Amino acid sequence: MTDGRRDEPWVRQAARGVGSVVLLAAGVFVVGAAIAALAVLALG
Amino acid sequence: MILRPGADDIRLIAFYLGKVLLGLGIVILLPAAVALLAQEWNAASAFVIGASLCIIIGSLSDARFRTRRALTWAHGMVIVALAWLIGAVFAAIPMYLSGRFSDPLAALFEGMSGLTTTGMSVIHDLDHTPLSEDLYRHLLQFAGGQGIVIVVLSLFAAGGARIATLYVSEARDERILPNFIRTSRFIFMVAGTFLVLGTSALFVALLGAGFAPARALYHAINLFFASFDTGGFSVMQSSIVYYHSLSVELVVMVLMLAGTLSFGLHFALWNGDPRSVLKHLETRTFAVTSTLFFIAVSFGLLRAGTYDSTEALFRKGFFTLVSAVSSTGHQVNVGDTYLTDWGVLAPAAIVGAMAIGGMASSTAGGIKLIRIGIAFKTLVHDIKRILLPESALVVTTYHAGKRHTLRDDTARAATTILLLFVVTHLLGAIVGLLYGQYDITQTLFESVSVGSNIGVSIGVVSPEMPRGLMATYIVMMWLGRLEYVAVFALIGYLFSLARGKARA
Numbered sequence: 443m444t445d446g447r448r449d450e451p452w453v454r455q456a457a458r459g460v461g462s463v464v465l466l467a468a469g470v471f472v473v474g475a476a477i478a479a480l481a482v483l484a485l486g
Numbered sequence: 487m488i489l490r491p492g493a494d495d496i497r498l499i500a501f502y503l504g505k506v507l508l509g510l511g512i513v514i515l516l517p518a519a520v521a522l523l524a525q526e527w528n529a530a531s532a533f534v535i536g537a538s539l540c541i542i543i544g545s546l547s548d549a550r551f552r553t554r555r556a557l558t559w560a561h562g563m564v565i566v567a568l569a570w571l572i573g574a575v576f577a578a579i580p581m582y583l584s585g586r587f588s589d590p591l592a593a594l595f596e597g598m599s600g601l602t603t604t605g606m607s608v609i610h611d612l613d614h615t616p617l618s619e620d621l622y623r624h625l626l627q628f629a630g631g632q633g634i635v636i637v638v639l640s641l642f643a644a645g646g647a648r649i650a651t652l653y654v655s656e657a658r659d660e661r662i663l664p665n666f667i668r669t670s671r672f673i674f675m676v677a678g679t680f681l682v683l684g685t686s687a688l689f690v691a692l693l694g695a696g697f698a699p700a701r702a703l704y705h706a707i708n709l710f711f712a713s714f715d716t717g718g719f720s721v722m723q724s725s726i727v728y729y730h731s732l733s734v735e736l737v738v739m740v741l742m743l744a745g746t747l748s749f750g751l752h753f754a755l756w757n758g759d760p761r762s763v764l765k766h767l768e769t770r771t772f773a774v775t776s777t778l779f780f781i782a783v784s785f786g787l788l789r790a791g792t793y794d795s796t797e798a799l800f801r802k803g804f805f806t807l808v809s810a811v812s813s814t815g816h817q818v819n820v821g822d823t824y825l826t827d828w829g830v831l832a833p834a835a836i837v838g839a840m841a842i843g844g845m846a847s848s849t850a851g852g853i854k855l856i857r858i859g860i861a862f863k864t865l866v867h868d869i870k871r872i873l874l875p876e877s878a879l880v881v882t883t884y885h886a887g888k889r890h891t892l893r894d895d896t897a898r899a900a901t902t903i904l905l906l907f908v909v910t911h912l913l914g915a916i917v918g919l920l921y922g923q924y925d926i927t928q929t930l931f932e933s934v935s936v937g938s939n940i941g942v943s944i945g946v947v948s949p950e951m952p953r954g955l956m957a958t959y960i961v962m963m964w965l966g967r968l969e970y971v972a973v974f975a976l977i978g979y980l981f982s983l984a985r986g987k988a989r990a
Contacts, residue, residue: 452675455756455757456675456679456756458755458756458758459676459679459752459755459756460679460680460683462755462760462763463740463743463744463747463752463755464740466743466747466763467739467740467743467744470743470776470808471736471739471804473777474780474800474804474807474808475796475800475804477777477780477781477784478780478784478796478799478800478803478804479796481781481784481785481788481799482784482788482794482795482796482799485785485788485789
């Protein structure tokens with residue numbers, strides 16, 4: 443369906459896609475929390 | 487010499503607008519069914535009338551103006567511009583009939599806010615809105631977020647190159663799959679997958695927050711539509727504050743970030759190509775701008791003494807930044823707080839984040855990260871040309887799906903739209919000042935939020951707001967969603983109708 447990997451079940455592609463988004467979001471949260479923590483240390 | 491559009495052109499436009507109305511009518515049928523099941527008779531009658539009008543007029547238009555003529559770019563632009571405007575008008579009909587809006591203009595504001603995924607609301611007594619009306623408002627965001635033209639055309643269209651003009655006219659220029667219909671269907675597959683998983687995650691989070699199962703499901707469904715489609719409508723007046731739940735806030739942030747990711751990047755992730763995401767100009771622009779904005783937000787909040795812990799900075803400051811960047815508009819503060827408690831630097835950083843917005847070809851609004859990235863690359867390119875010997879050949883490239891060479895027309899297009907957004911934000915702020923009851927902080931904040939289809943409100947937008955300002959914001963939401971080009975094409979088309987030379 444997604445054409446990139448025709449022989450792969452779409453459920454696996456979907457799981458990979460959603461999982462990657464969640465991982466990306468987690469990375470964004472870690473950076474955000476780190477900035478917040480550093481800001482509190484520096485100015486709190 | 488401008489040629490006047492002929493009867494065939496008008497017929498073609500009316501034919502496609504009829505299809506859009508048919509699609510909207512079908513969308514309205516779902517909350518109508520829910521209203522009947524929930525015995526919300528007032529809402530049910532409003533939805534049945536609204537859906538009937540859309541379906542009858544759409545069907546008549548489809549039958550009367552049926553044509554096989556090919557679309558040109560001009561037709562595509564005009565159809566998309568009118569589809570969003572007419573869509574908002576017809577979407578407002580059941581809202582006004584429900585009796586929850588002061589006047590037709592307020593209902594039109596809500597309809598446009600829903601379809602453009604802005605998320606500002608002027609509804610009376612939101613906390614006691616019937617279940618079906620809540621669902622309807624959130625469904626409009628789903629339809630608008632996916633692109634109402636795309637919703638209809640992937641269902642009704644025969645396919646082919648004609649659809650390309652409408653796809654691009656709706657401010658999407660990323661062809662993910664060779665065929666635009668298949669691209670549209672991939673977009674729906676991503677949305678459908680996140681619908682199931684996102685709603686489930688929210689349901690679990692809400693159960694954990696103490697909600698009863700039925701209520702948790704109701705809130706989860708509506709929260710999903712508002713978050714993934716970066717719309718920002720909420721079931722309760724207090725938005726996300728209502729839930730008092732870190733797990734709900736985290737799931738909502740994941741969905742907002744998923745919504746702000748372009749569908750091209752979703753495609754890359756589905757196909758196991760994460761490097762493409764990391765190399766993409768928009769990802770890098772997002773990383774740099776968001777980091778800088780959050781540093782400013784954190785600094786500003788700590789200096790103003792608003793919050794003093796990492797958790798508070800993260801749950802309030804970081805959440806608001808993600809809501810602004812993704813152009814969702816969910817709030818973890820009451821609107822006044824930005825004015826009274828946040829100082830000056832933190833709200834200013836939020837305004838900057840709102841102005842830039844999310845990625846192109848996503849559900850997000852704003853100037854778009856790609857344009858900011860291209861503008862920055864253009865600046866660096868021009869500086870290199872000045873500093874290097876005149877005989878040197880300066881070539882600048884950027885990665886957006888594949889490697890592109892930065893060309894003058896690309897740079898010009900990006901900076902023109904950027905300038906249009908900035909001018910519109912400023913004009914909107916000035917119109918707000920004319921009423922004499924708001925200061926520049928309020929009007930600029932609200933104008934940027936409306937014009938970039940964000941929805942974070944500082945309190946200017948309300949059911950009692952001045953009607954002239956409300957009308958201004960309706961136009962700004964329309965312009966922002968279509969990124970100006972389609973609307974200007976419509977104006978040009980109308981001008982050519984009036985002043986153009988008749989075809990031989």
